[in-house]
Amino acid sequence: MTKYTPIIGMEVHVELNTNSKMFCGCPAHHFQIKPNTHTCPVCLGLPGALPVPNKKALDWTILIAHAFNCHVNSYFKFDRKHYFYPDLPKGYQISQHDQPISQNGNLILDNGRKIKINRVHLEEDTGKLLHKTIKSKKVSLIDFNRSGVPLVEVVTEPDISSGQEAKEYLKKLRDIIRSLKVSDCDMEKGSMRLEANISLTKDIKKLPNYKVEIKNLNSFKFVDWAINYEIDRQTRLLEKGTIPEQETRGYDSKLKKTFSQRSKEESQDYRYFPEPDIPPMVFSDKEITRIKKQLPTLPEDQVKLLIKNHQINQASARLLVANEHYLQYFQTVVKSIKDIHLSPQKLANMIINKKVNINKTSPKKLISQLANQAQSQISDTPSLTKIINQVLSDNKPAVQSFKKGKTNALGFLIGQIMAQTQGKADPQLARKLLLEKLK
Amino acid sequence: MINIKHIAKLANLTLSPKELKTYTKQLTAILGYIDKLSQINTSQIKPTFQTIDNTTNIWRQDKVKKSLSQKQALSQAKKKFQGYFVAENVFSKTDKKIAAIKDKPRKKLDKYNAVLTQVNSKGKLGHKDLFLTKNIETTAGAKILEGYIPQYSATIVKQLENAGYITKNKLNQDAWAHGSSGENSDFYPTKNPWDLTKVPGGSSSGSAAAVASGMVDIATGTDTCGSIRLPSSFTNTCGLKPTYGALSRYGVIAFASSLDCPGFFAKSVSQLKKVFQQTSQPDSYDAVSQSQARQKKNKTKVKTIGLPKEFFTKGIDKQVKQAVEQAADLFKNKGYKIKQVSLPHSDYSIAAYYVIAPTEASSNLARYDGIRYGNDRQYFGAEAKRRIMLGSFASSAGYTDKYYEQAAKIRTLIIKDFQKAFEKIDVILAPTAPTPAFKLGEKTADPLQMYLMDIYTAPVSLAGLPSLAIPCGFTKNKLPIGMQLIGSRWTEDMLFDLGEQYQQETNYHTLRPNKI
Numbered sequence: 041m042t043k044y045t046p047i048i049g050m051e052v053h054v055e056l057n058t059n060s061k062m063f064c065g066c067p068a069h070h071f072q073i074k075p076n077t078h079t080c081p082v083c084l085g086l087p088g089a090l091p092v093p094n095k096k097a098l099d100w101t102i103l104i105a106h107a108f109n110c111h112v113n114s115y116f117k118f119d120r121k122h123y124f125y126p127d128l129p130k131g132y133q134i135s136q137h138d139q140p141i142s143q144n145g146n147l148i149l150d151n152g153r154k155i156k157i158n159r160v161h162l163e164e165d166t167g168k169l170l171h172k173t174i175k176s177k178k179v180s181l182i183d184f185n186r187s188g189v190p191l192v193e194v195v196t197e198p199d200i201s202s203g204q205e206a207k208e209y210l211k212k213l214r215d216i217i218r219s220l221k222v223s224d225c226d227m228e229k230g231s232m233r234l235e236a237n238i239s240l241t242k243d244i245k246k247l248p249n250y251k252v253e254i255k256n257l258n259s260f261k262f263v264d265w266a267i268n269y270e271i272d273r274q275t276r277l278l279e280k281g282t283i284p285e286q287e288t289r290g291y292d293s294k295l296k297k298t299f300s301q302r303s304k305e306e307s308q309d310y311r312y313f314p315e316p317d318i319p320p321m322v323f324s325d326k327e328i329t330r331i332k333k334q335l336p337t338l339p340e341d342q343v344k345l346l347i348k349n350h351q352i353n354q355a356s357a358r359l360l361v362a363n364e365h366y367l368q369y370f371q372t373v374v375k376s377i378k379d380i381h382l383s384p385q386k387l388a389n390m391i392i393n394k395k396v397n398i399n400k401t402s403p404k405k406l407i408s409q410l411a412n413q414a415q416s417q418i419s420d421t422p423s424l425t426k427i428i429n430q431v432l433s434d435n436k437p438a439v440q441s442f443k444k445g446k447t448n449a450l451g452f453l454i455g456q457i458m459a460q461t462q463g464k465a466d467p468q469l470a471r472k473l474l475l476e477k478l479k
Numbered sequence: 480m481i482n483i484k485h486i487a488k489l490a491n492l493t494l495s496p497k498e499l500k501t502y503t504k505q506l507t508a509i510l511g512y513i514d515k516l517s518q519i520n521t522s523q524i525k526p527t528f529q530t531i532d533n534t535t536n537i538w539r540q541d542k543v544k545k546s547l548s549q550k551q552a553l554s555q556a557k558k559k560f561q562g563y564f565v566a567e568n569v570f571s572k573t574d575k576k577i578a579a580i581k582d583k584p585r586k587k588l589d590k591y592n593a594v595l596t597q598v599n600s601k602g603k604l605g606h607k608d609l610f611l612t613k614n615i616e617t618t619a620g621a622k623i624l625e626g627y628i629p630q631y632s633a634t635i636v637k638q639l640e641n642a643g644y645i646t647k648n649k650l651n652q653d654a655w656a657h658g659s660s661g662e663n664s665d666f667y668p669t670k671n672p673w674d675l676t677k678v679p680g681g682s683s684s685g686s687a688a689a690v691a692s693g694m695v696d697i698a699t700g701t702d703t704c705g706s707i708r709l710p711s712s713f714t715n716t717c718g719l720k721p722t723y724g725a726l727s728r729y730g731v732i733a734f735a736s737s738l739d740c741p742g743f744f745a746k747s748v749s750q751l752k753k754v755f756q757q758t759s760q761p762d763s764y765d766a767v768s769q770s771q772a773r774q775k776k777n778k779t780k781v782k783t784i785g786l787p788k789e790f791f792t793k794g795i796d797k798q799v800k801q802a803v804e805q806a807a808d809l810f811k812n813k814g815y816k817i818k819q820v821s822l823p824h825s826d827y828s829i830a831a832y833y834v835i836a837p838t839e840a841s842s843n844l845a846r847y848d849g850i851r852y853g854n855d856r857q858y859f860g861a862e863a864k865r866r867i868m869l870g871s872f873a874s875s876a877g878y879t880d881k882y883y884e885q886a887a888k889i890r891t892l893i894i895k896d897f898q899k900a901f902e903k904i905d906v907i908l909a910p911t912a913p914t915p916a917f918k919l920g921e922k923t924a925d926p927l928q929m930y931l932m933d934i935y936t937a938p939v940s941l942a943g944l945p946s947l948a949i950p951c952g953f954t955k956n957k958l959p960i961g962m963q964l965i966g967s968r969w970t971e972d973m974l975f976d977l978g979e980q981y982q983q984e985t986n987y988h989t990l991r992p993n994k995i
Contacts, residue, residue: 058541065544075562076552080544081631081730084552085846087624088611088633088730092766096541120842124491126566131491131845171568174560178571181563182850184552309489311874313883314528316737316839318766322535 044240044278046271047248048200049158050263052213054192054223055165055231056100061188062164063091063134068189070168071229075183083188085129090317093118097162097190098321099331100222101141104192105160106332107216110145114328117320122311126182127167135163135193137312139320147196147212148340155209156197165189168230186230192223198237198247203267206236207260215339215362227258234263238270240278250286254298257291266291266298273298342367350374350384359392366391372403380410419466424457424473427465431456432477442478450474481506481872490841490871491848492856492864495577502868508927509869513830516885519892526887527894529737530723530943532772532968539763551630555852566850580858585625585666591679592667593688594648595620602647605689605698609656610636610741611730612649619732620682621654622665623847623858633730634762635699635741642757647695650685654860655844656706656734658682659932662923663862670919671713672992673959677916680710683744687714690744691992697754698744703734704832705911705936707742708948712911712961715950716744717978717988719751720936722968723943724770726755727762733843735836738940747988748949748978755971772969779970781977784810785820785904790935796914802952802960803910809984810908810977820900820907824892828937831893833930834873834886835941841870865926894942897967906977907965910935911948915958939965947974950987959987 058068064082081089105112119137145157167184194213200206214225214232225232234257239248252270257263274284289298337345339361346357360366370391374384390396396406418424432439435456442449450471457470483503487494494502549562558565588594595608596616608618611629613636618624636646653663661669661684669684671677672692679688683700687710690698700707702720711718719742726741733739745751761769786807791800811817844867849855859867873882900907913934922929939946944965951962964974982988 060541060543065539065542066546067543074549076564077549077562078546079552080546084547084851086611086630086852087617087619087627087732087846088629088728090729090765092764093538094541095538098538122489122842122845124845124848126564126569126848126850129846129851131848132842169566169569170563171570172560174565178568179560180566180569181560182566183563309876311489311842311871311876311879313838313842313874313879316529316767319529319531319534319537 044242044271044275045244046201046267047198047239047241048202048206048267049198049237050196050200050206050209051235051237052194052210053233054104054194054217054225056097056190056192056222057224057231058094058096058100058190060094062094062097062162062190063188066188070185070189071231073185075185078185079187083129084184085131085187091134091315093318094190098141100190100220101160101162101192102323102328102331103220103222103334104194104217105142105145106335107220107338108145108147108157108160108194110142110157110160112142112323112328113139114325115139115320115322116141118315118318119312120315121163123308125166126180127169127187129167129184129187133163133166134315134318136161147209147216149205149208149212153199153205155199158195158197160192160194163191163193165191203264203271206267207264210234210260210263212339218364219336219339219342234258236263236267238267238274239284240271240274250283252284252286253288254291255288255301259293262291262293265296269296269298352385352388356385356388356392360388365398369398369403373407376407380407382410416464417466418461418464419469421469421473424465424470427457427460428470428473428477431460439478450478481510483868486868486872486875489875490867491845492859492867493577494864498864502865505865505926506869506872509833509930510872512927513834513882516827516830516834516889517881519824519827519889521885521888521892524888524891526884527890528887529767530894530968531767532770534767534770534772537766537769547630554630555627557849564850578857580622580854587667588648589694590675591670591672591688591692592664593651593669593685593692593694595651595666595685596649598646598648600647602645603696604639604644604646605648605650605686605695606636606646607652607683607686607698607700608649609652609701609732609734610699611732612636612646615646615649617649617732618666619655620652620664620666621858621860621863623849623853623856625665625854627853629730631730634727634764635758636730638758638760639699639754644697648689650683650689650698652685653682653706653862655732655840655863656682656701656703657840657862657866659705659709659929660684660917660919660922661710662919663860665860668919671916673714673957674916676918677958678713678919680713680912680916682706683710686744687711687716687718690714690716690746693991696745697750700742700744701731701734702740702742702936702940703738703836704940705933707744708911708936708946708961708963709932711744711948712950713916713959715953715959715961715987715990715992717746717748717751717950718742718744718948719755719971720939720946720948721755721759721971722945724767725759725773725945725969725971727758727760727765727768729762729764735839736843737839738832738836740940748947748975748982751947752975752979755975759971775969779905779973781815781905781973783816783818783904785818785900785907787822787825787900787907787909788819789822789825790909794913794931794934795910798952798954799910799912799914799960803908803962806951806962806981807908809981813980813984818904820904822893822896822900822938824889824896825934825938827889828893828941829930829934831886831889831941832933832937833869834882835890837866837870838874838883839870841867841874862926890941893938897938897942897944901967905966906970906973909963909965911961911963912936915954915960935963939963944968945971945974947971947978949978949981950990951985952987
């Protein structure tokens with residue numbers, strides 16, 4: 041039996057957190073806002089309204105494109121993509137078809153595999169549907185607050201070969217975009233949405249003649265699961281000699297199953313044509329380079345820098361980089377690390393394991409606290425030995441029970457030492473010395 | 480062979496078996512005509528999708544502006560629930576049945592059927608009903624929008640209000656500006672004040688009739704392919720189709736976005752000049768009005784006037800030809816040089832136009848789903864459905880190259896024809912329509928014959944050029960004849976100069992229809 045190779049491509053949509061929408065001046069934020077209060081003639085698709093593009097959204101899309109090593113096109117335009125759905129007010133979405141902002145990028149996975157990025161383009165989001173039964177009639181309610189929010193689409197080539205790889209790709213993609221501060225990439229709020237295309241082949245030189253698209257994947261875990269489910273399902277079909285149907289499938293996270301949503305017969309003809317209401321865009325090399333210079337240190341590079349500069353382990357470096365607040369906190373405190381008798385790795389652990397509440401304790405406060413502790417700590421052997429001798433003679437019953445094998449008596453004795461020193465004893469040294477005495 | 484049911488599905492139209500049959504026949508005939516586009520080898524030609532002087536990079540800064548209130552947003556929806564719009568459940572969608580639409584005739588307000596809504600009797604300005612007027616019903620001449628009360632006003636409507644004009648009424652038109660006669664209004668056909676048995680021309684039929692009959696001094700109109708110029712020539716009024724992009728399209732219901740030009744009707748060129756100067760400004764709400772060539776206005780003094788030979792051959796009415804030639808003679812006597820020029824691709828302009836315009840129209844009319852405002856798509860009239868079907872077909876998968884792309888390349892050739900001509904001459908003088916006004920009902924059965932009325936206006940529209948349409952005589956039966964002065968882009972001032980000179984020498988434009 042020849043094993044099938046999964047051929048997987050990802051399509052990710054990310055909402056930009058600009059102040060205003062893509063083609064009008066309505067506020068772009070829409071999460072938990074009263075319905076239909078952030079709309080205007082443009083994003084409501086009223087008769088006669090016209091789109092005018094948001095410059096910041098163009099710049100940010102180019103920035104994202106740079107972060108994925110894409111070629112940014114000096115000439116790009118918008119196109120109309122037609123389909124009918126109640127959440128699409130104009131009956132078309134302004135998107136980019138044959139001349140997008142950027143193409144041909146890549147993202148490298150930890151195993152060294154390069155995932156080619158087909159394109160990073162800019163479009164507008166749709167409204168939001170809510171399905172309800174009102175007076176025993178099933179209806180779809182529409183809120184257009186989200187309609188027209190700038191939406192960036194990142195499409196890969198079918199270079200991904202497992203659910204695990206897809207998950208890694210997505211995490212990296214999210215971390216990169218977050219580091220640019222252009223989107224929250226929050227799947228719960230819907231500002232990051234995922235779609236996977238999966239098919240299987242025996243001959244990796246040839247793309248299969250079908251493709252299954254999975255939508256409604258709202259966590260990385262579900263992407264992994266859904267892909268694995270599909271690989272199983274398609275393998276079983278292929279083994280029976282059936283070619284899986286070309287279709288769009290949804291994912292049911294409770295049943296951990298994909299299910300058919302739309303088959304090929306109903307597949308869309310989007311009737312793309314150039315958006316006549318928006319002149320094309322021409323960006324000079326100088327302008328494209330100016331935007332590229334705004335790129336911050338990207339997460340992967342940041343991880344390498346942390347390891348190099350502070351000798352912390354890779355896992356910790358990754359965790360710090362994944363959380364902007366952790367990283368900032370670490371970087372501030374680590375500058376004064378010599379004053380506080382702490383290794384960068386220990387500091388990292390403190391932050392990651394939440395030994396310090398970074399929201400309550402400012403870096404300055406933490407540094408002074410640690411410095412005070414370091415200064416006042418009783419950490420010389422003779423002084424501590426004196427105190428320990430005193431404690432041992434005052435607590436003979438406890439010493440007895442420890443010797444009988446009651447290990448919890450040790451904790452009691454250490455507690456006594458700490459009490460005697462008002463907590464200033466170096467706990468590790470005290471423990472070491474105590475154990476020596478008790479031998 | 481057209482898969483008509485598939486096209487209807489793409490177009491989101493529910494058609495009866497009878498309609499399916501009719502449209503198959505009509506579309507086949509129209510596509511047969513359009514096939515002439517493939518006679519031209521365009522392998523080396525770049526397509527033209529916009530005529531905006533190669534303008535690029537029009538954008539806005541990321542600033543928040545005031546939104547509509549929830550109440551305003553929902554005000555025109557038929558169904559709403561707790562701040563939401565309500566649509567049929569998307570999962571339980573069944574095939575739509577053809578329901579009989581409620582057909583209550585609209586009240587007639589004047590004997591020409593020119594007026595759809597009275598606004599203020601003190602006013603002297605009329606608006607084509609394609610212009611959105613806040614809080615005043617705006618229908619586009621279409622049943623889908625009957626009763627629609629806009630939440631905002633078109634930029635031009637505001638500009639004119641600010642300049643002190645008072646709106647008297649909203650004027651009838653071919654629904655969605657689809658038509659050359661005024662007979663495609665979903666309410667009633669407008670009649671020509673010069674002869675009530677004749678059409679006033681369309682699509683700005685009510686605007687032409689209102690100015691011709693003296694109801695208003697100025698009326699707005701739109702010209703996508705002759706919709707100002709043709710009615711101007713049929714009603715003895717002056718009409719301006721400006722350079723594409725000169726006037727803001729914001730708030731003017733879109734027909735074919737790359738061709739739509741708002742403009743005006745008036746009784747004299749001087750009036751047109753004044754109102755054009757009051758409104759010709761870039762609008763931050765319309766990207767194509769921000770052409771970077773607007774400032775470089777061409778101020779050449781006219782020396783040479785060209786007559787395009789293709790416009791004086793087959794199909795032109797003898798009396799029309801004579802009247803335009805007389806106008807040329809007048810200019811010659813005033814010292815202008817008259818030269819013959821050639822616009823070799825103008826014969827393809829109707830075919831190109833009837834690919835580009837329906838494609839864009841089918842897209843622009845996709846928003847009318849009856850959810851946020853207006854009635855549902857079953858309320859589209861026959862002509863709108865025909866054009867949506869034609870456009871959906873011409874832009875469907877597998878046909879874009881043959882139709883939309885090819886038409887856009889022919890458009891490039893038509894633009895080049897004009898550029899070449901303007902190397903030799905300053906202004907083109909041409910007839911506006913091949914014939915004077917025809918009888919109501921005469922051409923309604925044959926859409927293609929109706930489409931061919933636009934033969935002299937289409938090339939100008941495809942090239943995005945300004946054209947000033949002015950009266951230049953009458954037929955023996957006292958029907959008006961019109962001509963157009965065409966310039967290169969942004970040369971309105973030049974056209975006004977020439978038009979004013981002509982109107983100093985002639986009195987055609989001052990004549991009024993006998994009160995019948």
